[in-house]
Amino acid sequence: MSLIYDFVVVGAGSAGCVLANRLSENGRYSVCLLEAGPPDRYPWIHIPIGYAKTMFHPVYNWGFYTDPDPGMNNRRIYWPRGKVWGGCSSINGLIYIRGQQADYDAWADAGNEGWAWKDVLPYFRRSENNDLGPGPTRGTDGPLSASSIKARHPLTEGFINAAVELGVPRSRDFNSGDQEGVGYYQLTTRNGLRCSTAVAYLKPAQKRSNLTIISQAKAQRVLFEGTRANAVVYEQNGQQFTVKAKREVVLSAGALQSPQLLQLSGVGPSELLQKFSIPLVKDLPGVGENLQDHLQIRMMYECTRPITTNDELRSPWRKLRMGLQWLFTRSGPLAIGINQGGLFTKVIEQSKTPDIQYHFGTLSADSAGGKVHPFSGFTMSVCQLRPESRGYVRIVSADPNQPPSMQPNYLSTELDRQIVIAGVRYTRKLAATGPLKDLIKREHLPGIEAQSDEQILEFCRQYGATIFHPSGTCKMGSDPLAVVDSRLRVHGLQGLRVVDCSIMPTLVSGNTNVPVVMIAEKASTMILEDALKPSLATVNVNPTKTSELCAHAS
Structure with a gap:
């Protein structure tokens, strides 16, 4: 050799x-x-x-x-x-x-x-x-492989329909060069792997x-x-x-x-x-x-129905069903991963193209990859797409x-701070919109007490994390x-x-x-x-x- x-x-x-x-x-x-x-x-x-x-x-x-x-x-x-x-x-x-x-x-x-x-x-x-x-x-x-998510989840549907009510166009392909829209992500999977x-x-x-x-x-x-x-x-x-x-x-x-x-x-x-x-x-x-890096702000909600991945993972029988579904059909939650729904939109006037992105996940945990919460939870994770911080x-x-x-120096510019605050406020608009509102019992994080810009920014500083x-x-x-x-x-x-x-x-x-x-x-x-x-x-x-x-x- x-x-x-x-x-x-x-x-x-x-x-x-x-x-x-x-x-x-x-x-x-x-x-x-x-x-x-x-x-x-x-x-x-x-x-x-x-x-x-x-x-x-x-x-x-x-x-x-x-x-x-x-x-x-x-x-x-x-x-x-x-x-x-x-x-x-x-x-x-x-x-x-x-x-x-x-x-x-x-x-x-x-x-x-x-x-x-x-x-x-x-x-x-x-x-x-x-x-x-x-x-x-x-x-x-x-x-x-770019594989479409074929199964439709009621939470993800609620998220998509709420965004549509707020004027965001529905999209089946985020990769044409013009990302603005809401829909299911495609995944780098092949036959459930x-x-x-x-x-x-x-x-x-x-x-x-x-x-x-x-x-x-x-x-x-x-x-x-x-x-x-x-x-x-x-x-x-x-x-x-x-x-x-x-x-x-x-x-x-x-x-x-x-x-x-x-x-x-x-x-x-x-x-x-x-x-x-x-x-x-x-x-x-x-x-x-x-x-540079994308800073994600993970907002979490308790669901009114036991339809989340939290519920699936807490039940031995439902975990067994998930495993068998993947083993025999290469489908179900094990074949999809964490995030299903995507949304690209603008939250500040001067943006010519979408300035935020969502990763919508049907589970909630204190950290990405962490142990799921003991309640029916889901996550709307929002990030600023083009950070100025260096x-x-x-x-x-x-x-x-x-x-x-x-040293990422997150949130070191005024624009970055403005957009993460606007992203949190837009998430709350989604949560308060009909198709999603009925599925939400409460806001787990940051919680309704965080209302002012200063309080929201403090939440982002304390809980924000990389989206890798x-x-x-x-x-x-x-x-x-x-x-x-x-x-x-x-x-x-x-x-x-x-x-x-x-x-x-x-x-x-x-x-x-x-x-x-x-x-x-x-x-x-x-x-x-x-x-x-x-x-x-x-x-x-x-x-x-x-x-x-x-x-x-x-």
Whole structure:
């Protein structure tokens, strides 16, 4: 087995699995995929409702926490991240959302050529197998399933009908570029099972002779010859190994760990690296900056009828029925997961496109993935789609096993505060509207005592949490804080790209998993195009004698 590959991809997550498949597809290039976690053999990964089983799992989840955030009453916010084949696509809430046309047009307008909606749409379609059938914006031949929720739940119907009464159009497809509407989400599921990128992309490719997957291999740093990346050092079972790249190293470790890895490798703000005596390869002040995330405000209600998932999970007989339904028909609550209903609308006048999104769930718990409440409960979770608040990711040590400092700075701008307050008030309008009002016994959180803007904002600070979309920390662009160019090559370096959520200049208006798949699809095309250019010829690398590595590759 060769220890030298054409491409070394770091991270078998939402992007890395796509890259491993596409870069090895034509058989021309050898690819090594490094993943810090294990293969996705845990059964609850594949059962959609198993989301709760992986939310705090010490093996399959990095289980990060932010720094104390001044905008959130100095709370440390739990940030789960997938540490397994498929990455976050193996532990997420399964929502199939692309974002708005305006999101991508804004990227292009900022100078990122080739990233307008018209440019990225072919890659969305290429990845997609949508059960709604062919259409101008839909794909039906791709590996990633977009499955419609067929069962109709009375609570979700009440939520949808209440929004319609408030003037929101009903929608069956949120992914045409114009999101405004209310309806059931589509999910990344296939036949009642999770369709992660490990399932959709990696499993079909894993037996290719030119693809090597090395699991439980935590990248430590990228090595350079001058300004060209040519190898990655990783740790496995307490030993360090080096794998070399003749053409490119591609970082797909996510918005938290890709900037961390760059900083550990000498690429980042010079003052930060000097603090930890890391030799400078390239001074890039923007590495780790521009951190953005969607802050979710989870409002919970007690239902007048025992029709919630809380009721299903509290009853041994109903749990047995749910299990049998999934086992024999691959349907029912186990096949859907947590959130069913979606809503995109505007709550402030100056917004030209929807500025909030709802995840409507037929259960309630103190935290996402936590134990359900002892009453019939459901949740309307609302988030601001385009936050202005910016944070950062910065190493706190030269030790690669030390998590970086993560500071989201939630609610640090006036607009962000205005929109979360308006979102809470709009949720109450939904709850007071006929089709939903009759199903509500009381507001559990924040409770009717929170009425003033100050009281509502305090509730948001005390109970707000991530909806798991950290992005932007290796932003694409040409300004002083940009890290990669429009072909996702790291500025000032050769043979190094970043392909994951961190390259987003601004956060997309919705869930990030499907946009990351698109980014990786587009990146794989660009990488293969560039591999044919004479200026990017193969680098000469000297193999090192590390034959023990072969025993650790899977």
